Amino acid sequence: MSAVIKDLPSGQVGSGGDEALQQVRQYWNNHIHDWKVAQSEVGSQAFFEEIEEYRFEKLNYLPRLVDFDGYRGKRVLDVGCGVGNDLARFAKGGAEVVGIDLAETSIDLARRNFRQRGLAGEFQIMNGERMDFPDDSFDLVYCHTVLHFTPHPERMVQEIHRVLRAGGHAIVMTVNRRSWLNLLHKVMKVEIDHLDAPKFHQFSAGEFRDLLSPFASVTIVAERFPVRTKVHGGLKARLYNRWFVDLFNALPRHWVRRSGHHLLAFAAKAAAAPVAAPPG
């Protein structure tokens, strides 16, 4: 099986002369997420595997909270899919998958990733704030590490809601403004990836919930607690790896739960209203 190649003309990205969107696109064309952890040749099978291993070690909550195998035969859209590693898990679980991303580098790599894994998927360069899909197109919309990097997160949420079928689900992640990592950054200038991105919004859990107001139900979970870093060096990274990670994780989770660096929303679009029975 090979990835279906179906591009939009890139003119549709950032239409309306949206300068902010063009900057976001340019940044992500040059900063593929987690790219720096990989030693192997860019685009090789080993490259994708290294990124995946790193990601699922760092985001060890993902397989616990996201039912990648639970969408067999369902249509799943990944908004801002990057190199497509999460989408590959949905595809392996039997979902019919579509990945979109503003950056052509991402889409190119996601296609190669799928081809090398022998998975089927459709990929398009597209703006998640203005998607080219009809209403009610997907059973699940997944959007991880994207919402806070787009110029208008509220537009992206509205679009995610629009393209979902009635009763469909969204899994959306963003960054918690009140996280342990933000505190460490403020106090000790610990590095946070992609702080130099043209847009980097952060939300409290309450603000995130407000943003998701189009949905009929929303559950927000705070996750992403300290794990040892492989990508940062120097004294601070050594202290962090040697002391901070174990000390933090020894604290009862319910004390620190709300400080998780990632906020994950599990949201549902309202089911279609029942058709009224004809009178008489």
Ligand SMILES: C[S@@+](CC[C@H](N)C(=O)[O-])C[C@H]1O[C@@H](n2cnc3c(N)ncnc32)[C@H](O)[C@@H]1O
């Ligand atoms: C940090 S990467 C995350 C990639 C992937 N979701 C992951 O978790 O590994 C952010 C991605 O979001 C994409 N992105 C940002 N704004 C976007 C938008 N408005 N529409 C589509 N993709 C967008 C970027 O191009 C980039 O590939």
